[in-house]
Amino acid sequence: MDNNRNNPDKNSNQKPTRNPNNLLNIIIFGSILTLAINMLFDNLSSNSKMQVTYSQFVKLVDSKIVSRVEINPEEYLISIKENSDTNIIKNILITEDSTENPNLDEQIESMLEPGSVFYTGRVEDDPNFISRLLDNNVEIYKPIVKSSPIRDFILAWVLPFAIMYGLYYLFMRSIKKRMGTMDGGFGNIMGGVGKSNAKLYDMEKNTGITFRDVAGEDEAKESLDEIVDFLHNPEKYQEIGAKQPKGALLVGPPGTGKTLLAKAVAGEARVPFFSLSGSEFVEMFVGVGASRVRDLFKQAGKHAPCIVFIDEIDAIGKSRDNSFTSNDEREQTLNQLLSEMDGFDTSKGIMVLGATNRPEVLDKALLRPGRFDRRIIVERPDLPGRESILRVHANKVKMDSSCNLREIALVTSGASGADLANMINEAALRAVRMKRKRVMQEDLMEAVEVVFAGKEKKDRIMSPKEKLMVSFHEVGHALVAALEKDGQPVQKITIIPRTMGSLGYTMTMPEEERYLKTKDDLLREIIIFLGGRAAEEIEFNQSSTGASDDIDRATKIARSMVTQYGMSEKFDMVNLESIQNEYLDGRPVSNYSESTGSAIDDEVRLIIKGCHDRALNLLNENRLKLQEIAKYLYEKETLTGAEFMDILSK
Numbered sequence: 125m126d127n128n129r130n131n132p133d134k135n136s137n138q139k140p141t142r143n144p145n146n147l148l149n150i151i152i153f154g155s156i157l158t159l160a161i162n163m164l165f166d167n168l169s170s171n172s173k174m175q176v177t178y179s180q181f182v183k184l185v186d187s188k189i190v191s192r193v194e195i196n197p198e199e200y201l202i203s204i205k206e207n208s209d210t211n212i213i214k215n216i217l218i219t220e221d222s223t224e225n226p227n228l229d230e231q232i233e234s235m236l237e238p239g240s241v242f243y244t245g246r247v248e249d250d251p252n253f254i255s256r257l258l259d260n261n262v263e264i265y266k267p268i269v270k271s272s273p274i275r276d277f278i279l280a281w282v283l284p285f286a287i288m289y290g291l292y293y294l295f296m297r298s299i300k301k302r303m304g305t306m307d308g309g310f311g312n313i314m315g316g317v318g319k320s321n322a323k324l325y326d327m328e329k330n331t332g333i334t335f336r337d338v339a340g341e342d343e344a345k346e347s348l349d350e351i352v353d354f355l356h357n358p359e360k361y362q363e364i365g366a367k368q369p370k371g372a373l374l375v376g377p378p379g380t381g382k383t384l385l386a387k388a389v390a391g392e393a394r395v396p397f398f399s400l401s402g403s404e405f406v407e408m409f410v411g412v413g414a415s416r417v418r419d420l421f422k423q424a425g426k427h428a429p430c431i432v433f434i435d436e437i438d439a440i441g442k443s444r445d446n447s448f449t450s451n452d453e454r455e456q457t458l459n460q461l462l463s464e465m466d467g468f469d470t471s472k473g474i475m476v477l478g479a480t481n482r483p484e485v486l487d488k489a490l491l492r493p494g495r496f497d498r499r500i501i502v503e504r505p506d507l508p509g510r511e512s513i514l515r516v517h518a519n520k521v522k523m524d525s526s527c528n529l530r531e532i533a534l535v536t537s538g539a540s541g542a543d544l545a546n547m548i549n550e551a552a553l554r555a556v557r558m559k560r561k562r563v564m565q566e567d568l569m570e571a572v573e574v575v576f577a578g579k580e581k582k583d584r585i586m587s588p589k590e591k592l593m594v595s596f597h598e599v600g601h602a603l604v605a606a607l608e609k610d611g612q613p614v615q616k617i618t619i620i621p622r623t624m625g626s627l628g629y630t631m632t633m634p635e636e637e638r639y640l641k642t643k644d645d646l647l648r649e650i651i652i653f654l655g656g657r658a659a660e661e662i663e664f665n666q667s668s669t670g671a672s673d674d675i676d677r678a679t680k681i682a683r684s685m686v687t688q689y690g691m692s693e694k695f696d697m698v699n700l701e702s703i704q705n706e707y708l709d710g711r712p713v714s715n716y717s718e719s720t721g722s723a724i725d726d727e728v729r730l731i732i733k734g735c736h737d738r739a740l741n742l743l744n745e746n747r748l749k750l751q752e753i754a755k756y757l758y759e760k761e762t763l764t765g766a767e768f769m770d771i772l773s774k
Contacts (some may be wrong), residue, residue: 134407136754140673170611173243175218181244183216185260192263195246202242226759334391338384339516340509340541347500348372348389355393355429355473367496370465373437375483376502377707379542382479386433389477397429398423402439405457413440413457421464421474429473437478443487458487465495481707504540507637517548521708532568535615535633541574542632547571556604569616574633578623586627593621594628595758596750597670600659600743601630602768603750605652610645614769618762627670633765642690646681650735651742653678658739659750683724683729687712692727700724 176184181202184190188655194201204213247253257264302432333346354368361368374382383399390397398420405413424432434440440457468474478496480486489494505513510533518529536544548563550571555563586594598617605611612632619628638645657671683701690697700720701712714721743750753771758761 131495167551173201173241176242178244178247178250180216180257181242183405184213184242184261185256187212187216188260189213189264190260192265193257195264195266197246199243199246202244204242218401314468317741327622332391333384333387335388337516338381338388341381341385341502342509344374344385344389344500346500348385349392351475352389352392355395355431355475358473368473368475370468370494371478371496372498373483373486373491373496373501374477374500374502375707376480376481377504377540378481379540380502380504381541382434382502383433384541386431386435386477386479389475390433393429393431395425395473398427398430398432400434402434402436402441405440406454410593411453411456413453414460417460417464421468424474425468425472427473431475433477433479435479437490438480438482438485441478441486441490443485458490462489462495468556482705484704484706504538505535505544506639510536510539510544513544514548517545518563521548521552522562524564527563527565527568529568531565531633532572534635534637535569535572535631537634537637543575545711547575550574573622577626577629581621581623584621586621590627591619592754592758593664593668594670595754596627596659596663597656597668598630599750599754599757600655600657600739601652601674602655603746603753603772604655604739604742605630605632606769607725607746608648608651611648611652614704614765616762616764617757617768619757620761626673643685643689646689646691647687647731647735650678650681651739653681654732654736655739655743658736658743662740662743662747663751663754678732678735679728682735683712685731686724686727687714687716694723694727720763 181200184202184204185193189205189212190202191205192203209533254264301706335349338345351369352374358368374385376382386399387397400420406418420432424430440454440461442454442458444455444458460712463477476496483491483499491499511530514529514532518527532547536547539547547568548571551563551567554567555561558567560567602614602617605614612634614630615633616631617628621627622629653674654671656674657667660666660668661669682730685691686695687701688703690699700716701714704713705713716724749772753763753768756771
């Protein structure tokens with residue numbers, strides 16, 4: 125057992141020792157590389173030569189096309205005279221065995237280029253060898269080779285190895301200087317891979333982010349404010365015997381401000397802030413992640429009090445199991461993290477914050493009290509939260525006095541803090557494009573549409589028939605929404621295509637934020653979704669592909685009513701589906717048999733059919749208004765909510 129685990133500074137003054145296996149590993153690696161280089165050079169040199177039989181060599185000499193023969197200990201190198209007749213060479217070299225080679229002609233042509241030679245094995249039993257060469261005016265050359273095994277060994281092995289080792293030494297030295305360490309050992313052969321990549325932030329001097337910069341998450345700030353107070357005044361908590369929580373886990377959908385909250389905590393507490401992603405711990409080499417965790421907490425101990433923030437902690441904190449997808453490196457890293465969180469002393473003021481949008485996959489040991497003691501939910505903001513977030517970001521741009529941020533907050537239900545920040549920025553960019561000095565309300569509304577539906581596709585020109593069908597489709601949505609009891613007011617209708625695929629859309633604005641929906645509310649939403657298809661059927665007596673997204677959303681609501689909300693008379697209050705990855709895609713997981721699934725499909729079909737019939741009845745009863753508003757929209761392409769209600773009320 126390592127008794128120095130919780131005392132990282134005990135051996136801090138000792139000189140780091142070199143790993144004795146480092147030199148052996150370098151020698152093995154260098155030998156393999158040198159052998160590969162020698163084999164490569166041998167292969168390249170052999171590509172410029174072509175072997176012939178000794179009989180073919182004799183025929184080439186007798187044909188008087190050989191200019192020179194070099195006599196080596198193992199072979200004869202044959203040089204052909206320039207401008208020699210290739211047909212003579214082909215007739216000599218092409219035999220019954222060589223006709224199977226389709227590339228022989230190309231090989232012979234290439235061998236006639238300067239620097240290319242034929243070669244054949246040396247035959248000592250030919251008494252006429254020298255006389256045949258002299259009779260055919262062939263130049264004879266025999267190099268004088270002074271063999272030196274030591275020299276050959278140095279040139280073939282020692283010199284390449286020395287060059288490679290020198291390059292390796294220079295490379296490693298530059299890498300280690302950049303990483304801020306000169307530790308030896310094979311564990312650091314890739315340039316200090318065992319060191320932590322955590323960034324050290326001095327929040328007071330650099331970022332200056334505090335709770336004033338975070339809006340819409342009052343409950344989360346309240347939970348974190350106690351941690352800040354503990355870092356400021358630990359004495360009053362220690363006096364009563366209270367201990368600081370070791371860790372807090374920030375859980376919520378993407379873009380809700382989990383990282384911003386963590387930085388704000390460090391900014392409020394005015395302490396160093398270590399920040400890194402969970403994926404930065406995991407490397408190809410087993411043990412590197414655990415080494416980085418040890419190094420991270422060692423650095424944190426030196427800078428205590430401080431905050432350690434691990435973003436996307438699910439990358440290393442996934443539940444340990446025996447499945448085929450288990451990963452030894454990740455599990456070792458997780459084990460080391462658990463050990464370090466058990467070992468550090470909270471009285472020093474070290475606080476670990478984690479962030480994830482997949483809490484259901486985290487290991488149970490990581491979530492138990494004593495490690496991550498608190499789970500802080502960072503949800504998408506409600507109406508007051510969205511308005512306050514918009515105000516925080518609007519303070520950074522020049523806004524016109526006519527801007528109504530509450531109206532923007534009403535039409536952005538479900539938007540995250542990142543979405544709202546993007547909307548303010550898009551509005552400012554649009555104001556610049558329109559050559560205005562301040563952001564207007566129309567810029568904000570257009571920014572909402574850009575974020576949710578994409579930019580206008582002005583180059584997409586629909587045929588008159590398509591344009592008329594889209595007009596009836598969108599007016600069908602708007603008319604059903606206006607005629608249904610407790611329906612939401614229509615804000616805008618347009619048939620201008622958008623880059624995210626819609627050929628038009630109808631925007632409604634709720635009068636208030638709602639946190640609870642009844643069965644009637646859900647049925648009303650389905651009826652409005654199906655109003656577009658109903659309008660097409662009434663006016664054109666046919667259907668189009670434009671309702672595909674409406675049908676998908678309506679079916680999801682109807683299915684949730686049956687499987688999750690207990691709103692089906694047939695299944696009563698039985699949970700048939702559970703939600704997985706709640707903060708990401710919210711994928712449903714079935715908890716029923718195959719026969720029950722068939723019954724669920726029938727129940728969903730009945731709900732959709734009933735809502736479809738209701739939409740048809742409403743539009744049939746107001747068909748003249750449907751035609752009047754659709755033709756008006758066809759001409760103008762965009763209708764405001766006020767214009768729509770004015771035509772409807774006449």
